[in-house]
Amino acid sequence: MRRDDAILMVLDAMDTVDGALFFSNGNNSRAGYALGDRHLNFYAMGSMGQCASLAAGFSSMTDRPTAALDGDGSAAMGLAGFPLVTNTARRPFLHVVVNNGLYETTGGQRVPIPAELLAATAHGSGYDQVTIARDERELSSSLRDALMGTKLAFIQAMVTVDKNSRQYPRVPFHPKDIATRFAAAVAEGSAPQRRHPF
Numbered sequence: 697m698r699r700d701d702a703i704l705m706v707l708d709a710m711d712t713v714d715g716a717l718f719f720s721n722g723n724n725s726r727a728g729y730a731l732g733d734r735h736l737n738f739y740a741m742g743s744m745g746q747c748a749s750l751a752a753g754f755s756s757m758t759d760r761p762t763a764a765l766d767g768d769g770s771a772a773m774g775l776a777g778f779p780l781v782t783n784t785a786r787r788p789f790l791h792v793v794v795n796n797g798l799y800e801t802t803g804g805q806r807v808p809i810p811a812e813l814l815a816a817t818a819h820g821s822g823y824d825q826v827t828i829a830r831d832e833r834e835l836s837s838s839l840r841d842a843l844m845g846t847k848l849a850f851i852q853a854m855v856t857v858d859k860n861s862r863q864y865p866r867v868p869f870h871p872k873d874i875a876t877r878f879a880a881a882v883a884e885g886s887a888p889q890r891r892h893p894f
Contacts, residue, residue: 722801
C-alpha cells in the first residue's frame with residue numbers, strides 16, 4: 697500500500713472516535729498535515745524516537761483514544777520507549793508504524809531492523825495486539841479491532857517505496873503553537889473539522 701493511503705486510513709479511524717493523533721518527525725508529520733490537518737493532531741517535530749512515548753504520556757492523562765503514527769526508523773530509535781508505552785498508556789491506544797524499510801526523511805538509508813523483529817520487540821514489551829498489515833484490508837481491520845476494544849495495539853503498515861510520491865512541505869507551525877492549539881482542542885472536548893491544506 698502507499699504511505700499516503702495508510703496515513704489517510706489512520707486519520708479516518710481517529711476521526712471516528714474523536715481521537716488524538718501524534719505524528720513522528722519528518723515526512724510523516726508533513727504528510728499528516730497535508731492530508732488532513734486537525735487540531736487534535738500533534739506534530740512531534742524534532743523528536744525522533746519519542747512519538748509513541750509522548751502519545752502515551754498524553755494518553756495516561758485522558759480517556760480520549762490516542763494514537764502515535766511513527767516511521768520504522770523513528771520506531772527503531774525509540775525501542776526503549778516500548779515498555780514505557782505499555783505501562784503508561786490507557787486503552788485504547790494505537791502505535792502505528794508506517795514501514796517502508798528506509799530512513800526516508802534523511803536520504804533513503806536502510807532501517808536495520810526487519811518488520812518481524814520490530815513486531816517481536818513490541819510483543820515482548822507488552823502490547824496486547826501486534827499486527828503486520830500488508831494491505832489496506834488488513835490495516836483497516838487492525839485499526840477497527842484496536843479502537844473497538846480496549847487494547848494497546850502495535851500495527852505496522854507495510855508501505856511501498858515510491859520514488860514518485862509527493863514531497864510535502866514542512867508543517868508551518870512553531871512547536872509552541874502546535875502544543876497550544878492541541879491543548880485548546882482537548883479542552884474543548886471535540887475535534888474541529890479536518891482540513892486539507894494541499
